Amino acid sequence: MTTSPIAATAGAARQRLASSLASLQQDPNLPADVLELVSGLARAMGPLFQVERGTGDPSLLFTARAVLQETLGKMQTVDQSVVGVPDATAAIAQSLGMIFSAIREHHIADPAAAQPAPVVQAAPVPQPAPVPQPAPVVQPAPVPQPAPPAAQPLVAQPPPVLLVQPAPQPMPLVQPAAQPIPLVQSSPSVPRETAGAPVPAVPRVHSVIPETAAKVPVGPNGLPRIEVELDVHSDSNFYTDFLGDIRNHGGIFVATFSLLSANTLCEVLISFPGALTAEVRGIVKWKREPKGDSATIPGLGVEITHASPDAWKLIDRFIKNREPIIHEV
Secondary structure (H helix, E strand, C coil), X not given: CCCCHHHHHHHHHHHHHXXXXXXXXXXXXXXXXXXXXXXXXXXXXXXXXXXXXXXXXXXXXXXXXXXXXXXXXXXXXXXXXXXXXXXXXXXXXHHHHXXXXXXXXXXXXXXXXXXXXXXXXXXXXXXXXXXXXXXXXXXXXXXXXXXXXXXXXXXXXXXXCCCCCCCCCCCCCCCCCCCCCCCCCCCCCCCCCCCCCCCCCCCHHXXXXXXXXXXXXXXXXXXXXXXXXXXXXXXXXXXXXXXXXXXXXXXXXXXXXXXXXXXXXXXXXXXXXXXXEEEEEEEEEEEECCCCCCCCCCEEEEEEEECCHHHHHHHHHHXXXXXXXXXXX
């Protein structure tokens, strides 16, 4: 049976969510807020399964994306030490990235945007009640009288003018503008290592994790740990400056909805084609916030500050086959 690219993407996202859901359900005594995450994962897997089996329209990806974005927002209030919660956070972020790419690459239209805006009928303006007219008085036939002197002509009186006050118009409700949320700044940049030097251990007592890092799992060194998978068509890729030197303030762009604050120290586990992996350490230098349009890919620009010689070999081999992104740093 032939599987379409959209169905394959929906299946991969569903399987990633199912794996994290199985990890959460191992604990029979989950807190109430974690149970809400279980419900969100299950609700998102339904439309993904329909698209995967070909029984649902591809626009169901928007339904799954909305449920996952709502569940990801609830991660800020969930205890990250509960077993399965860090993996569920990573699974939601990775599934959102796959759904985001499928919508953009296959030009899937949002059904909610195609609905016409409802027509609001204006309230009728009340009309003034008609003024009752008095009944005409029937005069009896006059008795013939001798002709009086020349009668004065009667002057017709103009009808009374009615003043109608216009109906008062309702005052518009003005909503207060939303106040921006301040970004939490983390520790300053660390110096870059020389090529070939081993990666030093980072004492956990000196790790400073910003408030926004609660969405990202914490690695064994006490730093936020990001996982990224690279291939020739992935949204994630390495980046350099205009000189093309990745060791001179270059790094990796991670396409993700789990955003960290600028200057945040973190670890990145990179999966290369051929089942090869490398772990590097870096600092968040720039980021792209999620926007309403599907052309902007959200993510983080992590400058690589520490990497082993074997990791640099894998990085150099990859950028020879796929050119890195040019980003002015």
